[in-house]
């Protein structure tokens with residue numbers, strides 16, 4: 001599983017950092033960026049939760 005933030009859609013709400021701080025962080029523009037490309041097995045549930053919680057559907061998982 002991979003995650004990628006579409007920064008054109010991100011509004012910097014912080015939900016994904018709150019849910020999965022090991023997967024997402026705020027960049028210098030106040031937008032989310034992924035900390036890892038490939039999600040470790042133990043963080044898959046958190047990644048899925050972040051995807052579902054993003055208000056703008058900015059996180060793409062594949």
Ligand code: SF4
Pocket residue numbers: 005009010011012013014015016017031032053054055056057058059
């Ligand atoms: S939850 Fe979505 S909109 Fe909010 S900071 Fe994360 S990627 Fe951006």
